[in-house]
Amino acid sequence: MANDYYKSEVSMSRFLMCGFALVLLYPTAIDLYLVGLPQIAADLAATESQLHMAFSIYLSGMAMTMFFVGRLADRFGRKPVAIMGASIFAIASWFGGAAQTSEAFLQMRFFQGVGAGCCYVVAFAILRDTLDDQKRAKVLSMLNGITCMIPVLAPVFGHLIMLKFPWPVLFMAMAGMGALVLLISTFILKETLARSNPFSSSVSTTSESLFDRFFISRVVFTSMGVTAILTYVNTSPMIFMEVLGFTRGEYSTAMALLAVVGMLTSFSAPVALAYFRQSTLLFGSQILTMASALIILAAHLNGESSTLYMMGFALVSMGFSMGFGVAMSQALGPFSRKAGLASSVLGIAQICCSALYIWLMAWLGVSAIYMLLIALTTATVIGMTLILLTSNQPHSELNEEITCAS
Missing domain, CATH: 1.20.1250.20 (MFS general substrate transporter like domains)
Incomplete structure (x- = not known):
């Protein structure tokens, strides 16, 4: 044994x-x-x-x-x-x-x-x-933390x-x-598609549809999250160096510190999952994102306060890092035979949604600060709505957990 x-x-x-x-x-x-x-x-x-x-x-x-x-x-x-x-x-x-x-x-x-x-x-x-499901949520949160180190x-x-x-x-x-x-x-990599894993038998009897309501909700949720974080990355040079007057070196230092905040939050998420439900972490991530929007707006209205901006940006990183890994895990949960296709749909939606939003805001001439505020607010409103409407796991995930327990 x-x-x-x-x-x-x-x-x-x-x-x-x-x-x-x-x-x-x-x-x-x-x-x-x-x-x-x-x-x-x-x-x-x-x-x-x-x-x-x-x-x-x-x-x-x-x-x-x-x-x-x-x-x-x-x-x-x-x-x-x-x-x-x-x-x-x-x-x-x-x-x-x-x-x-x-x-x-x-x-x-x-x-x-x-x-x-x-x-x-x-x-x-x-x-x-x-x-x-539970291990996957923890691993994807850690993976998000490692990814935060790359920038x-x-x-x-x-x-x-x-x-x-x-x-x-x-x-x-x-x-x-x-x-x-x-x-x-x-x-080193062994083929996982052909191997007999304990998560396929319980799911194989269920239709794996890309039009499943729960899957679509998590596609939208993660796409809005990626749009918010990429808008933050895209607008941060203008806000730091043009609005706040940071030098290139000061900007790099600030972004490095903010990336560390996101990394630490991602590595803390697996620990939090041992004590809180996944839906609780998702809802908490949206509260942090909304708080970030409010603080950034206060910074903008309060004479461009660099301290408030740093606090708001830190909450952006924390909100994304807390919820993204969990939401990605839930999105992939209903799929065993079509996991690759589901991953493709998630990736396409996240890239296209963020690219379209940033292009549209630039075409409309929206300032960097309001581009970020709109992204954060929209992501929060949609995210909280989706959590409330689809708070329960799909049947395939419940079956999977029963299979793991047995």
């Missing part, structure tokens, strides 16, 4: 390591190269504003890939899709560093998004295959690289990370 338990723990650690590695490609490719933008623009005879399109193009590659990669993962397995995604990411990163024109550079950014999108979808499908650590590593090397080495580093994930996917 002890030997079986040990093997089970080792196997679980293997899947968690693989899932974390697959997810981290996505944020690393966003944040690592940013410190090199001026040099990239100079070498490729492009403006920095043109190269800022690389962010949108990267997300476009992810979104377009998610339209079909979930079905591939459900049909052919998680492992081959992970291998394919890591390979594409590594190759695109290598050729991105070797690009001689801005057009070639942007094309490689698109294919980086394709590779990262494959790995992102597979990571969540693997966690759905191998973890029950802090990646620019630091990028800066250290560029102290000694030219900007292409940033992309060589991304290629190396892709190659490492490829090795992990090839030699």
Whole structure:
């Protein structure tokens, strides 16, 4: 019995390591190269504003890939899709560093998004295959905490690289990370789709519909949360440096401290789940988000108080970190045979919703502060409404918990 338990723990650690590695490609490719933008623009005879399109193009590659990669993962397995995604990411990163024109550079950014999108979808499908609802909520909260570290650590590593090397080495580093994930996917990751897991038998008798009311509610909930946090990231430079007069160094320090707040909240969520219901944490996350909107509004009306802004931004990070992992776990809960497809739908909705909102607000000429306030308030109102209307777990999740207990 002890030997079986040990093997089970080792196997679980293997899947968690693989899932974390697959997810981290996505944020690393966003944040690592940013410190090199001026040099990239100079070498490729492009403006920095043109190269800022690389962010949108990267997300476009992810979104377009998610339209079909979930079905591939459900049909052919998680492992081959992970291998394919890591390979594409590594190759695109290598050729991105070797690009001689801005057009070639942007094309490689698109294919980086394709590779990262494959790995992102597979990571969540693997966690759905191998973890029950309560463990999955805890792991996804921890994963969110690790992801929060990337915006802090990646620019630091990028800066250290560029102290000694030219900007292409940033992309060589991304290629190396892709190659490492490829090795992990090839030699360490075990296929989870074909394995007999205790969570499939109870769910297989239930229709796994993407139009399930509970699933749609969590798609909307997580999409609004991602929209709020990306609006916060997108507007923070304008608020800190243009409104509050922070220097670039002061802004970087402030964002690093705020990222630490989000990271600590994410790592605290698994502990909180041992004492509180998941719905309680979700509702608490919305209260924190609403409080952040009120404090940011007070800062704006109170002579642009930097102290109040920092308090409001800290609550934004805490609110998102407290609820996102739980909501993602609940969204994937009803699915066993279609976990890959469900992960794709979640990713597409989150990316498209946030990109559309930020584009619409910019097109309407809404200021950075009000763009953020609208996102936070809308996310809170919709989030609280969805929690109240869909507070109960779907039958498949209840069956799953009964299966785990037995």
